[in-house]
Amino acid sequence: SAVISQKPSRDICQRGTSLTIQCQVDSQVTMMFWYRQQPGQSLTLIATANQGSEATYESGFVIDKFPISRPNLTFSTLTVSNMSPEDSSIYLCSVSRLAGREETQYFGPGTRLLVL
Amino acid sequence: GENVEQHPSTLSVQEGDSAVIKCTYSDSASNYFPWYKQELGKGPQLIIDIRSNVGEKKDQRIAVTLNKTAKHFSLHITETQPEDSAVYFCAASSPSASKIIFGSGTRLSIRP
Numbered sequence: 001s002a003v004i005s006q007k008p009s010r011d012i013c014q015r016g017t018s019l020t021i022q023c024q025v026d027s028q029v030t031m032m033f034w035y036r037q038q039p040g041q042s043l044t045l046i047a048t049a050n051q052g053s054e055a056t057y058e059s060g061f062v063i064d065k066f067p068i069s070r071p072n073l074t075f076s077t078l079t080v081s082n083m084s085p086e087d088s089s090i091y092l093c094s095v096s097r098l099a100g101r102e103e104t105q106y107f108g109p110g111t112r113l114l115v116l
Numbered sequence: 117g118e119n120v121e122q123h124p125s126t127l128s129v130q131e132g133d134s135a136v137i138k139c140t141y142s143d144s145a146s147n148y149f150p151w152y153k154q155e156l157g158k159g160p161q162l163i164i165d166i167r168s169n170v171g172e173k174k175d176q177r178i179a180v181t182l183n184k185t186a187k188h189f190s191l192h193i194t195e196t197q198p199e200d201s202a203v204y205f206c207a208a209s210s211p212s213a214s215k216i217i218f219g220s221g222t223r224l225s226i227r228p
Contacts, residue, residue: 001162004159031214033215041220041221042205042218042219042220042221043160043205043218045215048214048215092159092160096214102148102167103148104150104162104165105150105162105216106162107152107159107160107161107162108159109158109159110158110159112157
């Protein structure tokens with residue numbers, strides 16, 4: 001498995017501000033991902049965080065709104081910019097790690113964001 | 117692209133009975149099918165997964181079956197206990213995709 005921590009665990013923010021969420025993994029991983037989970041909904045992939053290059057964003061998500069950094073193989077940040085109440089969600093960091101010869105994906109505990 | 121459908125959206129079973137959650141997928145190239153359990157206030161936890169070279173996998177009270185011809189897979193929980201109450205998500209991915217696609221989730225409640 002993988003030990004993944006996220007900071008902050010939760011936050012309440014004012015609209016128009018930005019929040020940076022940190023994700024730390026206990027050892028090097030091949031891939032890191034950021035997901036959004038709106039209340040009562042499933043998980044939606046925002047982007048794949050690439051080490052040493054720009055993140056790969058999914059349809060409907062843009063770098064200006066969700067800038068991502070991945071300075072090394074164990075750490076990534078997601079910023080939610082110019083927040084509005086619609087950004088209120090759980091943001092989840094996920095990593096892909098080799099289990100035997102196969103890639104397996106694990107999730108962090110999430111960051112619960114409320115935008116007023 | 118891949119689409120994963122999950123049923124039912126809610127499921128209530130008596131403690132000790134079995135629970136079954138079913139998923140279908142659209143991409144015939146998909147070959148990896150994990151299941152996640154999400155308890156209230158926590159991130160999704162991988163509970164079992166299956167790859168397309170096997171038809172069934174079991175881990176204690178949890179089993180997953182895969183029918184590649186019909187493109188569906190199921191999660192079976194036997195002898196359910198109160199701690200099994202959670203939201204369960206199925207997912208699928210293919211070798212050509214570096215990401216997994218999730219189903220819509222099933223909220224499982226165990227009645228005492």
